[in-house]
Amino acid sequence: MPDFARLDDFLESTDTDGYLIDADSTDSDQYYLSGFDAPDPFVTLYDGETHLLFPRSLEFGRAKRESRATTVERYVDFDHAELVEEHGSEAAVSHVLARFLESYGVDSVAVPPRFPLRTADGLRARGVDVTPDTDGTITEIRATKTDEEIEHVRAAQKANEASMQAAEDLLSAARVADDGTLQYDGEVLTSERVKEEIEVTLLRHGCSLDETIVACGADAADPHDRGSGPLTAGEPIILDIFPRDKTTKYHADMTRTFCKGEPSDTVREWYDLTERAKTAAFDALEPGATGADVHDAVCDVYEAAGLPTLRSDDRAETGFIHSTGHGVGLDIHELPRLSPSGDELEPGHVVTIEPGLYDPDIGGIRIEDIAVVTEDGYENFTEYEQRLVV
Known part of the structure; x- marks a missing residue:
């Protein structure tokens, strides 16, 4: 299990509630933080614990078995279908992510240097503060091997x-x-x-x-x-x-x-x-x-x-x-x-x-x-x- 003490210190020093990654596991920071290997993009939130969010149920069961996450959830758990009807398919995603973050009391997130602009803009539109981690803290943590x-x-x-x-x-x-x-x-x-x-x-x-x-x-x-x-x-x-x-x-x-x-x-x-x-x-x-x-x-x-x-x-x-x-x-x-x-x-x-x-x-x-x-x-x-x- 990686030691995320340095990430905890980073979140405290930047006064952010959590660290968010939106990528598939070919992104090494995503794989390292989530502990899960998946070919399609998913979201990982770290707030002292690790939480995974998947668009579909495809990887849900395997993630619960194989990842080291504290929680594993899906869009459907945050009323995705209803949000699509109300806001349209693209905007619904940002509403789901905002609800996901809200469920853990997260109002502000740091994100890695390479992060989807659509995701960042959507979260900001929902009132979430998104701060780029320009130093790449997780990449720096990965440099020291267990x-x-x-x-x-x-x-x-x-x-x-x-x-x-x-x-x-x-x-x-x-x-x-x-x-x-x-x-x-x-x-x-x-x-x-x-x-x-x-x-x-x-x-x-x-x-x-x-x-x-x-x-x-x-x-x-x-x-x-x-x-x-x-x-x-x-x-x-x-x-x-x-x-x-x-x-x-x-x-x-x-x-x-x-x-x-x-x-x-x-x-x-x-x-x-x-x-x-x-x-x-x-x-x-x-x-x-x-x-x-x-x-x-x-x-x-x-x-x-x-x-x-x-x-x-x-x-x-x-x-x-x-x-x-x-x-x-x-x-x-x-x-x-x-x-x-x-x-x-x-x-x-x-x-x-x-x-x-x-x-x-x-x-x-x-x-x-x-x-x-x-x-x-x-x-x-x-x-x-x-x-x-x-």
């Missing part, structure tokens, strides 16, 4: 490593054709074929993903290029896998860079530098340090080697051109930030460390582990070996 959440990430990372092994096995078993492309089972080995192997392996381990990165050569020089087409010997291949556990909804994240055959001297040099940058970042990772401190440690390594970073040149298009890492949990990118704007790190923060170097003439190198900040440092969840040549 022991249970940490285990969820750890389990997702185990599946992630199995999928990385399956991908590396494909690359290892491939042969180099005369034209320099990789071949496997008599066919050209493509980015798409490796992604398929990754996805199938993750499904077998209870995880899934919408996209993954298998990018070779110049494609790998763009940090978010998903990669496509034939894979080539002698060029770095970035594999960045970020699955989500289908049961717990928690993510993991890991990147490795491989080269089939002999890499260039520059690729080897960049790989060694990136290993050193990752080590420097972990050396800086501890409670009380800031995300900016960790990011600076990476920039120090690259800049000392004469390579550009966004810290040394905010217009740089090659070199180290992204932040050092990010939080991971219900979202693949969430707080805290390991970047120039990164705030103080706390025990329970789950973060990636992912330095990298990029240049279309050379390719890309990135190595990424995932770890949790602890009371006395950190614990790295990642057990997967680092190697360049396969």
Whole structure:
């Protein structure tokens, strides 16, 4: 059960009666606050306890069984049909919500930064005070993981490593054709074929993903290029896998860079530098340090080697051109930030460390582990070996 003491403090400091979310459970704040997974939008009210309101009866029984809410109600419980007759279908919704809030003595609500404007306007028209929570208090609360959440990430990372092994096995078993492309089972080995192997392996381990990165050569020089087409010997291949556990909804994240055959001297040099940058970042990772401190440690390594970073040149298009890492949990990118704007790190923060170097003439190198900040440092969840040549 999450600790909502910080949300209680927020409501008290803003003199609001409750916190309201109107979204489906793909909104991670909704899922976290409600403790319920539903594909259609519903309303969650937190006033020290959690109350759910559904437009229809479809999810009503399951919500009573599965959610951690104190109460579960439907529009019909607030005379929705009569309100439709009196006010029309659109206005009736705001009347239902107002009655729902009134039943808990709630006259004012805070809402997350992204909140339906129609819902806010409708409640204001019914006399409810609606205040935007521009800081995203629940998102901030989610950044500090419970022991249970940490285990969820750890389990997702185990599946992630199995999928990385399956991908590396494909690359290892491939042969180099005369034209320099990789071949496997008599066919050209493509980015798409490796992604398929990754996805199938993750499904077998209870995880899934919408996209993954298998990018070779110049494609790998763009940090978010998903990669496509034939894979080539002698060029770095970035594999960045970020699955989500289908049961717990928690993510993991890991990147490795491989080269089939002999890499260039520059690729080897960049790989060694990136290993050193990752080590420097972990050396800086501890409670009380800031995300900016960790990011600076990476920039120090690259800049000392004469390579550009966004810290040394905010217009740089090659070199180290992204932040050092990010939080991971219900979202693949969430707080805290390991970047120039990164705030103080706390025990329970789950973060990636992912330095990298990029240049279309050379390719890309990135190595990424995932770890949790602890009371006395950190614990790295990642057990997967680092190697360049396969």
